[in-house]
Each structure stands twice: as structure tokens, then as C-alpha cells.
Amino acid sequence: MSEFKALDGTGAVAEAMRQINPDVVAAYPITPQTAIVQTFSEFVADGLVDTEFITVESEHSAMSACVGASAAGARVMTATSSAGLAFMWEILYVAASNRLPIVMTNVNRALSAPINIHCDHSDSMGARDAGWIHLFCENAQEAYDTVIQAVRIAEHPDVLLPVMVLFDGFITSHAEERVEIFDDAKVKAFVGEYKPKHSLLDLDHPVTYGPLDFTDYYFEHKRQQVEAMRHAQKVILDVADEFAKTFGRKYGLFETYRLDDAEVAIVVSSSTAGTARAAVDKLRAQGAKVGLLKPRVFRPFPAQEMVAALQHLKAVGVMDRAISFGSMSNAGPLFLELAAAMKIYDAGVPMADFVFGLGGRDIVPSQIEGVFRSLLQIAETGRVSELVSYVGVRE
């Protein structure tokens, strides 16, 4: 039987980790992730899990120890945020390229400087090409559900890639919600047991992990990583189906809201999608045909599927909680990716980017309604006057 608990995002992830009971966790504290590893260490101290917890001296060592433990055949998890993710940078690539199915929660937080502990997506967006699967979550329930699914996705033999579970710092990590916690045994059965194919601890079959790979092989190995990432999309959907059958909640590559008959739509991930949903309802009540697409899977990017869902629109606004400095019009990464997809697949829909919420700047329903009004104007005139604009900034 499921139980409903009042938990914040960090507590929900810690609960999932308790039920998964991984072999090894190596982690280091950083705001706003700290409560995850802190709560989990209480589970270890109280014997609620028998995970070996390595209290490393840095995030660099956290990911390094995760790589070692995963290569040794253990099921491995960790969590971080912001500067911690940045400090892991080099080893994120090592983890993905060695095809190690590590599951990490990254609670999205702005990068320095100036130092700021609040939410934006610059941390994980900076790591978007490191070879990890990226799954965005709107709320604590999604975070809990996604961590459970992430284990299965990462360890699938067609994938064997690390997975990052992402949600908004403080907004989701520290706001208490009503979260459905499944029966321990059901979660245990769902995640099953990890059976590594190549383990350092298989002494009868010694393996060499991380060799020097030169001009004659490196390219092929990168090409194989592309295949793994391509397989990931189907596996993500298969695992979501099985999750829906087992636990009742349905997940896809993205979620749409009142999109089918909409004329304009906002594309925004994570907690802001919840705010946007309220704005959609309000404007719909006033007769405006507005809708929402909330990306869940950012890596691998479901380009064709998103275009198919958006191509009937008269205007699409992407809301980015990060800036890709120096890119086309200094747009955000989600916009750049989606704009390219819309062009390649001939959607012919005018698009604009709305950068918001950097460093935890609040985003309120009236601002999202403002974005919708801009989009309705674009739909009416067919003209995009500003490719990138900034919501809620003092200019």
C-alpha cells in the first residue's frame, strides 16, 4: 500500500534512495542538495538501508568514487548542485564514456559568480553535452518517481549511461508537498537487481577500464555512445510504461497541457510549468487559445516528437532558466535546441525565447500571462520583434 507523506523534494529523493537501497553512495554536501545526503546518512546510521556511504572530501571525489564503485559492479547513487556539479565536470564525461549507470540527483542552482544559492538551470545546462541522460521534474512527486525510473533506465543493457534527475533548488527541493510513497517491496521489485556485465571485482575475468584510446579507436567509442543515447529514448518510454502499470502514474518524453487546440504555447520545464499551467487556465477562461509543453527528457532531446506536438501552433515561446552566453542572440539552451528542431523538421512556427528566473528570481503567473500576450501578438502579426527577452529583470 502506498503512503502519503508531507515531504519536500530532497525528502522525496531520500525516500526513493532508501527504497532503492543502492550498494554505494558517495556524496558531498552543497546547498540546496544537502538535505538529500543528510537524510540519507540518517537512514544509513539508523540501519534503514545497508548502503555503504562514502563521505568524500569533494564533489570531484564523489563522482570519482562513484565511477570506481560502478566499475566495480555496484549500484551507485549521488546528489549535487551547482558548483558541485561544475567541480565534477571532468568526471561526468568519464562516467558517461565508461558507460557507468550512475544515478545522480542534481538540484538545479545558479553557478557563481556572483555566488547565489537559488534556482536556475545553468548548472545542468552547462553539462548538457557530457553524455548523461537529463530528466527534469516539476515537483517532489515527479522527483521521487523519476529517481526510481532512473535506475532502470541507466542500467538497461541497451543504454548503460548515467542519469541526472533535475529539479528546482528551494522551489521544489525545500517546499513540502503531499507525496505518494509506494510500498517498499514494490519499489524494490521494480528496480530489481543490478547485474553488471564487466566488473572490476570479477577476478576471473580481469578488465581494463579507462585505457588510452588514440586516433584509431576513440572516434568509434564516441559513436557507440551516440547509439546508447539513441536507444535511451525507447527505454525511457518503456520504463515509464512499466512504471505506469505498476504505480499508476504516466510519464512520457514531455507533458502537454491544453495544447491540442491551442494557437500559442509556452515550453517550460520544472516547477515553472506548474505556474504556467495556472496561467493557461486563466487565459483560457478569458477565451485565449493558449497551451503548455513541459519538457521532461532533455537528453536525449526528443526533437521530432516535440516538433510534432508544436507544429500546429501560430507561435511558440520557450522559457529558459539559463543563458548560453555568446550563442545566437545570447539565447537559452532549450530555445536553441528547439528552434533548430523546428527549422529542421519544417514546422514554420515563429518562436521567441523568454529568459527568466536567473539566480532564483521569482516568476509569477502575471509574468507568464505577459509571455502569452507577447505570443498572441506574434501569432497575430506573424512577426517576432524580439528574439530573446528577459522576464522580470530590471533593465
Place this chain on the structure above:
Amino acid sequence: MATKLNLKELSKREDRLAPGHRLCAGCGAGIVVRQILAAIDEPVVLSNATGCLEVSTTIFPYTSWRVPWIHNAFENAASTMSGVETAYRALVKRGKIPEQNVKFIAFGGDGGTYDIGIQALSGALERGHKMMYVCYNNEAYMNTGIQRSSATPLGANTTTSPAGKVIPGKMQPRKDLTAICAAHNIPYVAQASPHNWRDLMEKARKGVAADGPAFLNVLSSCNRGWRHDTSTTVEVMKLATETCVWPLYEVENGVWRLTYKPKVKKPVTEWLEAQGRFRHLFRPENQYMIERIQADVDEKWERLLKLCGEA
């Protein structure tokens, strides 16, 4: 019964580091690794920092390692091995793999150990992982072409501490990493050199038998950087010990002990003369550097004798 440490018995063992690797002729690293692995009867799992040993033993699709081995990056051989060792305990505890008394050994050069990897090393030692970290210390960044590290001795000519017209090589003595590791109060720390193979092998055995972390700092000549003939590797390293530049000692559960004391302490000039990296010091204007090096060696030797209860 442990294999006897005599050449007849040891020569019967299959090398865990297979021949055919691409280490240079006369390289110390291969000798260090083979001696250490030959000393250990138990199964081993190895991690390796980026460096000469790593690049020259695993050029894909080949590997010279007959035992499980992982390279992660430059600065994290210790934290990587922390993960492997912890996974072993976790999986044994859960009955997923058998208990086999596996020994976990991390290898890193001095750059990966003294400099960029010291944080990961210190963290691993403090956490008490049952693993042995071996620094094969060739006293500079040799893999990238002989740049100075904090293990480079005073006065040495390297490509980033070149012997120039106004600066005669490296102006700082080396960091005392062995003492830093000893200050972590771990069960076993030792300094060794492969010219005294029995001493090194005994230390390797003590290191992996320790109930907790162990650290071995092993001198490992690089003739490309030290500038001596490939055939004199062992003699040059022996001179380091005979001149007390590289004393052989151990710190076992906090007790310091000299494991070899030269009958006659030779002057440092004998060690310096044997290597091209110190040649510039013999110019008259650099005489003061030789005096400084001798004074530095004398002072550290006296301090070590006291710590070892020999003075």
C-alpha cells in the same frame, strides 16, 4: 603460506604486469610495479592515475594488465579506489560476491600524488579505506615532458624550472609527502626504492596487510628527465639512498623506523654528478646551490634519525 621473498621463488610467478608494455628502457615505474605486485600473494585490483604508467600499459585495444585495473583521471586514483574498495565491501556484505581477501592498490606518479591528487589522497587516507596508495616518484611531470612538481628536488633542471642564466633550476626543496601521509595517523607509511628490492617488497606486504590505508612513496628514476644512461637506473637510485637524499624508512602504527642506514653517508655530489639534471650546479657560480642541497639533506636526515630513535 606467503611466497618466500627470494629470487628463485619470485621468478616462478607470472608477472601481473605483462611484458610488451611501452614504458621506456630503464624506466623505474615498471620495476616498482612488478616488485610490488610480485610481493603480494592475494588477488589485487588496481587503479592508476593518468601518467606514464597508465598511457604506456593500456594503449587500446591492448592492455598489459593481467589483473583488474581502472584509470579514471589524473587527480583521482585515490578516490576512484575508495569507490572500488567500498563497492567490494558492499557487495561482499550483501552476498553478491565472495570474500576473497582482495588487495586494493592505487598507483600514481608524483604529479598525480604530491600535486593535483593530494586532496583526493588525503580524503581517502582520512576515511580509512583498506587500500594501499603507491606513489612511483620520478620527481617531475615526466609524461608531459619533464616539468617540475612539488616532488622535484632542489636545484633540478626541468622544462618549467630550467637552469637559466639567473635562476639555477628549481629553487625549492621537495614537499615531504611521506611525512604528510604519516600525519594522517594511518597504520602504515613507508619510503622505499626498487634498488633495495627486498626492502620494497616487504613494505608492500606490510602495506596491504595493514588494517586500513597504507602509503608507499617509492623512488622511480626517469632517465629521460634525470638524464642518465638507461643502464644505470638502479645504481642512480641506490646513490639517492647512500647519500641520504632518499632515506628508506617506515612509520608503522606511529612508530618511525629506519629500514636501511648507509654505513658511510656519501656526499650529495655523488648523487648529483650521476644525473644531467644537476649538471649546471657544478658551474662555479652555482656552488652555493650544492651547499644548500647538502645542508637540506643533512638537516632532514638528522631529523629523521631522531624520529627513528637513532640519534
